[in-house]
Amino acid sequence: MLSEPFAVGDSPLHRLDPRIRLVSATVYSCVVALCREFPALLSALALSMALVALARLRTAEVFKRLLVVNGLVVCIWAVIPFTFPGEALFRLGPFGAAREGVELAAQITLKSNAIVLAFMALVATMPLATVGHALHHLRVPDKIVHLFLMTYRYIFVLEQEYQRLVRAASIRGFQPGTNFHTYRTYAYLVGMLFVRAVERAERVQWAMRCRGFKRKFYSLHEFNAGAGSFVFLLLISAAVAGIAALELRLAAW
Amino acid sequence: MRHPNLLIEISREDPHNYAMTTATPIIDLKGVTFGYPGGPPVLRDLDFTLCAGERIGVIAPNGSGKTTLFHLIMGLVKPLAGQISIFGKALREEKEFSEVRRRIGLLFQDPDDQLFSPTVLEDVAFGPLNLGKTKAEAAAIARQTLAALGLNGFEDRITFKLSGGEKRLVSLATVLAMEPEVLLLDEPENGLDIRTRAKLSEILGKLDIAYILISHELDFLTNVTDLIYTMEDGRIRRDEELHVHQHLHAHPLGSRPHRHS
Structure with missing residues (x-):
């Protein structure tokens, strides 16, 4: 089940205008993604951690999410250093870890953690429905906003339908194993889920047409950016500019 | 009854x-x-x-x-x-x-087909907005309709987290808000x-x-x-060829002698 443990809260970050948080998170992650110099990346990670602290998120939940990201990072560490051509920094049996490979893996680690932490602090601290409305107010095309909100709405229904199918299989003694019966059952299950999703989509579309849907997205939300939001925008812009400057100066050397 | x-x-x-x-x-x-x-x-x-x-x-x-x-x-x-x-x-x-x-207002069999907006207020206001009402008018109509059905305080509830009965009543509100x-x-x-x-x-x-x-x-x-x-x-x-049938139902103290009013 999709849960939003950070969405509700009373931290200074929760109170900021969602549009400003979304834009800040996007610009910040683009800049961080392009950085290569370690001082710049380390200061980005420090900034992200400061943001998470400011958002007063539950540490256990934060680590749970970092674990997912770093699972992927571990795979990168297992492959990239040993497959990169270059001078060996250290050896593991017959495999040599190239210096450039190790650097690249370290950059990826820092970048991904910094970006994920920033998104947790800035974007996960609002309900997904609010993200949709903020996107709408930021002039993101209606179709994308609709897709986003509908996906959010119906992921739960699809999950329930999936659970129903799984239960129906298990009460009749289905036990997954490594055999063709299992593969076939899962294939039926996925196929059934697609069929149900298509039928559901048709009925939802009918329900929308019955209520006069004219392919226009309306948002009842009105956002009010207070002075605090603009102060935050100023600070985060300065921080991003600082990271970019650090990167560019070091890269020029 | x-x-x-x-x-x-x-x-x-x-x-x-x-x-x-x-x-x-x-x-x-x-x-x-x-x-x-x-x-x-x-x-x-x-x-x-x-x-x-x-x-x-x-x-x-x-x-x-x-x-x-x-x-x-x-x-x-x-x-x-x-x-x-x-x-x-x-x-x-x-x-x-x-x-x-x-x-004409159609109430679908499955409320999950009818309620597609993230929050209750938005879903009820969806119809009025499509009819060309302003945001303020649509929100007001939605609030009135919810209140009329005894659903005060439901405005910001997330539609898929409602119970089955709540979903049904909110679905009815979405239809009634269009004044069919x-x-x-x-x-x-x-x-x-x-x-x-x-x-x-x-x-x-x-x-x-x-x-x-x-x-x-x-x-x-x-x-x-x-x-x-x-x-x-x-x-x-x-026509009057309605098939009358007997049915059984359960109710408290049904085992004691009683009358149906």
């Missing part, structure tokens, strides 16, 4: 005479035939009329085409033969149906507990618009409708 016997009395009235005494039919189906591709016809040469102020119940077995009947009236599926007239106008094209749709002149209710009592069902009966009793209600439950139908039709062989039966 009215005694089920009353049902037979009401149903024995000649529906034709009943219709004659009221104004022009709101919904008039003549010789409508419909079948899904590759299957036998679900509805065969069906005639049906709903007049202003009528509260018609339809009881029929699964797969007899009750839901299809509603989808035909809304123009969501097109008949293979026959004519559908709504508010005195014969309709064929999608454009003609879309103009009429806003005046007719309601089509597809098994609205299905899956509701006794309390929510009583609440639904009460709400329906207060409405002063015509509606057609599909249900499997005679008890509920006798409570909220004046005429009960059955469906057989793809047709709606309006």
